[in-house]
Amino acid sequence: MPKKVLLSVDTGIDDAIGLLIALKTLDVIGVTTTFGNTTVENATRNTLGVLHLAGADSVPVAQGAKRPLVGEPPPPSSIHGPRGLGDISLPISSKALCPLPAPLFIYEKLKTASTHITFISLGPLTNLALALKLFPSVACMIDEVVIMGGSTTYGNVSPVAEFNIYADPESAQIIFRSGCQIRICGLNVTRNVSLSASQLNMLSKSTSPVIQTVYKLLAYRKTKLKDLLGIESLSLHDPTAVLSCVEPEKFSFERLHVDVELRGQLTRGMIVYDIRPGTYSSEPSLFRPKHAPNAFVAMTADVDGLATSIVTILQSYE
Ligand code: RIB
Ligand code: CA
Numbered sequence: 001m002p003k004k005v006l007l008s009v010d011t012g013i014d015d016a017i018g019l020l021i022a023l024k025t026l027d028v029i030g031v032t033t034t035f036g037n038t039t040v041e042n043a044t045r046n047t048l049g050v051l052h053l054a055g056a057d058s059v060p061v062a063q064g065a066k067r068p069l070v071g072e073p074p075p076p077s078s079i080h081g082p083r084g085l086g087d088i089s090l091p092i093s094s095k096a097l098c099p100l101p102a103p104l105f106i107y108e109k110l111k112t113a114s115t116h117i118t119f120i121s122l123g124p125l126t127n128l129a130l131a132l133k134l135f136p137s138v139a140c141m142i143d144e145v146v147i148m149g150g151s152t153t154y155g156n157v158s159p160v161a162e163f164n165i166y167a168d169p170e171s172a173q174i175i176f177r178s179g180c181q182i183r184i185c186g187l188n189v190t191r192n193v194s195l196s197a198s199q200l201n202m203l204s205k206s207t208s209p210v211i212q213t214v215y216k217l218l219a220y221r222k223t224k225l226k227d228l229l230g231i232e233s234l235s236l237h238d239p240t241a242v243l244s245c246v247e248p249e250k251f252s253f254e255r256l257h258v259d260v261e262l263r264g265q266l267t268r269g270m271i272v273y274d275i276r277p278g279t280y281s282s283e284p285s286l287f288r289p290k291h292a293p294n295a296f297v298a299m300t301a302d303v304d305g306l307a308t309s310i311v312t313i314l315q316s317y318e
Contacts, residue, residue: 001234010122015217039073055307069129074157087216094236103135119148142181150165160269176259190238191237244301
């Protein structure tokens with residue numbers, strides 16, 4: 001039985017592919033959208049377009065945050081193109097967007113679900129943070145929060161911060177301190193997940209409209225990452241985070257305490273991972289972790305195995 005999940009996305013090229021993978025491997029009971037890679041309005045339209053392309057118009061979508069809890073949204077990234085999906089604009093169905101705001105939608109979905117739900121966040125964490133603020137019982141209704149965010153090595157928007165956490169660190173702090181079970185899949189793993197030239201070539205030859213679209217999105221991403229940042233890897237962040245929930249055996253995780261820096265002059269938005277040796281103790285001690293672990297953090301992954309999984313799952317689209 002696939003896990004029942006709610007997704008939050010800022011669709012976004014890698015979100016779009018993450019969503020397509022989730023639709024084939026998980027039981028997606030709803031999607032919320034947020035600002036991030038683009039405006040929330042674009043993210044919503046892109047999400048509806050991806051669902052329509054995948055024949056999944058029945059999956060409800062609720063629009064979410066336009067901005068973070070504090071401050072303004074970061075400027076949209078040119079890596080994702082002017083509206084978020086490269087140079088593509090996907091048709092959407094006439095299906096109406098769910099009228100509930102995202103935090104209420106999350107609460108309603110959790111309340112009416114017959115089982116605990118996994119929440120997968122592929123963008124800034126604002127929607128879930130607002131749901132937790134409004135309805136604290138949400139923490140007990142979630143099986144696990146799977147987060148694409150952070151990095152145990154270096155960041156992307158700053159030397160130490162990753163985009164999704166940096167875009168709304170106050171929301172990340174609410175989630176890290178909520179008592180929810182957390183699984184973090186950060187840049188240290190996701191930036192190394194790419195497709196080979198022959199895998200891309202294979203996708204390019206497909207006659208499936210879904211795979212043709214994915215190929216166009218990946219080709220756009222490849223050019224932008226190379227031209228703007230000099231990066232060769234496709235850095236499939238969001239599909240990798242989805243797979244950390246589907247194929248956890250392809251990752252090594254460490255159980256750690258995590259929190260987020262809100263004030264640092266150079267470090268705002270950085271996840272602080274307590275990787276010190278020594279077990280946590282409530283006894284006062286300078287040199288040991290002072291908090292019990294609250295997250296499983298992905299440290300390494302079988303990146304070739306994940307690339308194969310991504311291609312195989314995408315190829316199941318007719
Ligand atoms: O830092 C990578 C993350 O930021 C991905 O989720 C990407 O889609 C953007 O949201
Ligand atoms: Ca994203």
